[in-house]
Amino acid sequence: MNSVPEHIVGRYVERTPKSQAMNERARRVMPGGNTRTGVHYAPYPAFMVQGSGAYLTDLDGNRYLDLLNNFTSLVHGHVHPALNDAAQKQLAKGTAFASPMVGQVELAEIICERVPSVEQVRFCNSGTEATMLAARAARAYTGRSGILKMRGGYHGSHDLAAATADPEADRGIPDGLRQNIFFAPFNDLNAVKSILAEHAREIAGILVEPVPHAGGVPLPRDKYLAGLRALADKHNVLLIFDEVITLRLSEGGYQNIADVVPDMTAMGKIIGGGFAVGALGGKRDIMSQFDPARKDRILHSGTFNGHSVTMAAGIASLQNLPQAEIDRINALGDALASGFDDAFKEAGIVGKTTHVGSLIQVHWRDGEIYNMDDVADGFRNAGELPYLLHLAMLHRGIYAAARGEYNISTVVNESEVHRAIAAFNESLDELKPHIAEQYPALIAAS
Ligand SMILES: Cc1ncc(COP(=O)(O)O)c(C=O)c1O
Numbered sequence: 001m002n003s004v005p006e007h008i009v010g011r012y013v014e015r016t017p018k019s020q021a022m023n024e025r026a027r028r029v030m031p032g033g034n035t036r037t038g039v040h041y042a043p044y045p046a047f048m049v050q051g052s053g054a055y056l057t058d059l060d061g062n063r064y065l066d067l068l069n070n071f072t073s074l075v076h077g078h079v080h081p082a083l084n085d086a087a088q089k090q091l092a093k094g095t096a097f098a099s100p101m102v103g104q105v106e107l108a109e110i111i112c113e114r115v116p117s118v119e120q121v122r123f124c125n126s127g128t129e130a131t132m133l134a135a136r137a138a139r140a141y142t143g144r145s146g147i148l149k150m151r152g153g154y155h156g157s158h159d160l161a162a163a164t165a166d167p168e169a170d171r172g173i174p175d176g177l178r179q180n181i182f183f184a185p186f187n188d189l190n191a192v193k194s195i196l197a198e199h200a201r202e203i204a205g206i207l208v209e210p211v212p213h214a215g216g217v218p219l220p221r222d223k224y225l226a227g228l229r230a231l232a233d234k235h236n237v238l239l240i241f242d243e244v245i246t247l248r249l250s251e252g253g254y255q256n257i258a259d260v261v262p263d264m265t266a267m268g269k270i271i272g273g274g275f276a277v278g279a280l281g282g283k284r285d286i287m288s289q290f291d292p293a294r295k296d297r298i299l300h301s302g303t304f305n306g307h308s309v310t311m312a313a314g315i316a317s318l319q320n321l322p323q324a325e326i327d328r329i330n331a332l333g334d335a336l337a338s339g340f341d342d343a344f345k346e347a348g349i350v351g352k353t354t355h356v357g358s359l360i361q362v363h364w365r366d367g368e369i370y371n372m373d374d375v376a377d378g379f380r381n382a383g384e385l386p387y388l389l390h391l392a393m394l395h396r397g398i399y400a401a402a403r404g405e406y407n408i409s410t411v412v413n414e415s416e417v418h419r420a421i422a423a424f425n426e427s428l429d430e431l432k433p434h435i436a437e438q439y440p441a442l443i444a445a446s
Pocket residue numbers: 071125126127128129131154155156157209213214242243244245268269277278
């Protein structure tokens with residue numbers, strides 16, 4: 001290995017001594033020093049201590065433009081005055097009451113109005129709980145146990161969501177559950193067709209993220225989502241959209257863009273105004289299974305479900321996210337993605353982005369990216385490059401996910417997008433000698 005990576009890592013360590021010390025302290029009391037797999041990166045993550053608008057400050061006082069936004073939940077950046085004010089006002093009135101609360105009704109009304117497929121809503125505390133509830137509701141409604149999901153898709157961390165097509169990777173997930181999961185590659189209608197032809201009577205629902213986000217943002221092929229709808233109808237299987245992330249892409253989520261109406265929709269992130277949230281929405285006859293007055297009700301309780309502060313901030317979040325604002329951040333996302341694509345070309349390095357609106361993913365490969373196997377292929381060929389690029393971008397004051405995932409909040413402006421693109425250009429230039437030496441296949445033919 002030549003000196004470039006060491007230089008990049010060394011420079012990071014030099015700038016973050018307090019994070020390094022805190023990481024050592026953290027490792028004594030938390031496995032690996034943190035409590036969330038996705039925020040870890042080597043040599044240790046910077047500890048963020050303050051957010052303000054579009055910026056984050058770490059323990060050592062380094063300032064970053066935040067293009068991660070707590071993995072998309074902070075669609076209005078940090079300490080947005082309207083969200084903050086709403087939360088503060090509710091805090092002053094008390095946090096949680098063991099009763100239904102007015103804020104729950106108000107947020108549910110806003111969601112039902114925005115998302116046409118959603119007639120009723122059930123709140124919970126995370127996207128994980130939302131997809132877990134969706135599966136339970138589908139099973140109760142159909143009387144079947146199986147769930148068909150897409151290979152490499154991410155739906156949270158409960159057993160069904162975390163199970164992969166690889167039993168070796170699924171430590172701690174019971175075999176009994178695995179037997180009720182069917183996997184198809186994303187964007188492959190024929191695979192779904194043949195699974196349903198053989199197993200429809202065992203399958204309660206198809207769980208799919210309309211654009212898999214952690215799955216690398218492969219776009220759904222034309223008619224793919226409509227095809228899933230048709231197959232679900234044909235076999236009396238429920239179609240569940242996981243819009244925990246993609247809800248931000250239009251007022252009515254990606255289902256509005258695709259013009260496909262699922263039976264249930266899992267939501268989270270932006271509907272909580274920065275606080276822990278999840279929600280399941282759907283057709284009235286499916287959702288009514290949660291009606292506590294029904295003898296055959298599905299039990300769904302939770303001390304913090306529909307938390308009053310979350311509801312207040314969530315209402316402010318959606319009120320400040322009309323279609324015009326969504327269009328604006330989607331356009332900024334387009335600009336960031338094409339700037340990154342141009343940077344790869346200018347640097348003569350093989351790489352590209354996939355993106356939809358304000359969601360962008362960097363790949364170390366070219367060619368079409370249809371599903372998560374294609375995405376994994378790019379990462380496999382790139383070794384430590386995503387991690388080095390991440391450190392190089394941090395050095396230039398740009399914060400994103402270590403795996404190359406970026407998103408735009410409403411408090412980011414055009415010049416900040418240009419700054420991120422300039423940082424990307426410089427970072428690729430800096431990495432190029434290392435790539436040429438270690439990954440010659442990633443140097444573009446001139
Ligand atoms: C598509 C999708 N579904 C579900 C979840 C789980 O949400 P949470 O982290 O709130 O449990 C996530 C989290 O990123 C997600 O991206």
